[in-house]
Amino acid sequence: MSIEEKSNNSNILSTIEDNPELMISRKNDHISICETKDVESLGENFSQYFFTPEALPEFHFNEVNTSQKFLGQTFSLPILITGMTGGVAKGQEINETLALVAQKYNIPMGLGSQKMMLSDSKFQKLFDVRKVAPHVFLIGNLGAVSLNYGIKTEDIQRLIDKLQLNAFALHLNALQECIQPEGERNFSNLLNKIENIVKTISVPLIIKEVGSGISPETFKKLVSVGVASVDVxxxxxxxxGYIEGLRSQNDGQRLGELFRNWGMRTDESLLACSRLKKELGYNIPLVATGGMRNGLQVAKAVALGATMAGVGLPLFRAAISNENGSTPLETVEKELQFFQKALSITMFCSGARTLKELSSRIAGVTKC
Ligand SMILES: Cc1cc2nc3c(=O)[nH]c(=O)nc-3n(C[C@H](O)[C@H](O)[C@H](O)COP(=O)(O)O)c2cc1C
Incomplete structure (x- = not known):
């Protein structure tokens, strides 16, 4: 059956009893496309910002302190491994590798959407990373739009209990659903449903976009219903949008190309939300995900108001690689150490002993 035919089925059946075969093939498509193709939008984030160098830091490099508080816990770095995969054999391997590293380096980690687990509990073992990383701070994930397609608060709580999750993320992905052949496009009344989830589940709720950015107006609405954190x-x-275009036929591919660069850049969205946060006195941590490729960008994100920076593709690719005789685990560690080193060097060379001090060292275009 083609994706389009399957999608006709799933549009009728679009509930949590949805076609698991379709979800498996989608997860595998996402993994192989992200592994092998150029899937990024254009433009480097944070390139117009720079730190004022401090020639005389007056402290030892070893005193640089990269620790950060997020959702009630202190992490060693302001870096979050953003939710990506799971539910298929390859995804399970990737998640286990990422979870081992996240636990070792004391950083939080997200899982990819667990919708499959709600269609059949046999998929639980393909998301369960607790057996390899019992102490990792783990964030669950579903599409917010699923709340209009049969998923209920009890289902989310079931995922939290079964996977022993520390937080839960609902993703907003309107563009992806529009271009995805089998996309779910009814986004009506979701804010109310999000509010209900916030009030009912036992862990903090994060709302995350997946590449189009969050405007300050939408940020305000999300804060008004009490979400614990927003990932811009x-x-x-x-x-x-582009990836779903690559999975499509006919005009889906052209739409993917057309919308490849849709949205607000991560730095624009972060700065706009961060300004509003200051102006209205919100006390809610922001996460900056989307194109974070090194520790210098992480430092800039933190300086401009992010509590955490989310990293996806570089760690995904490291976790799937088998190059240079290194294991995927070693490659992920190496990549994370690259982020860590560049962050520490940025802090030292701009005279910031702590992450808090970074905000007074950044210059460039107007800051918040
Ligand atoms: C292979 C892959 C699968 C993903 N699956 C999900 C998902 O299930 N749920 C979600 O919220 N985001 C998902 N994402 C999006 C990431 O969480 C992140 O928002 C996005 O990749 C941007 O970060 P990056 O530029 O560092 O990759 C996925 C990303 C990748 C690379």
């Missing part, structure tokens, strides 16, 4: 998920990294 902006343009500049993995482009889900």
């Amino acid at each position: 998920g902006g343009k500049g990294g993995t482009s889900w």
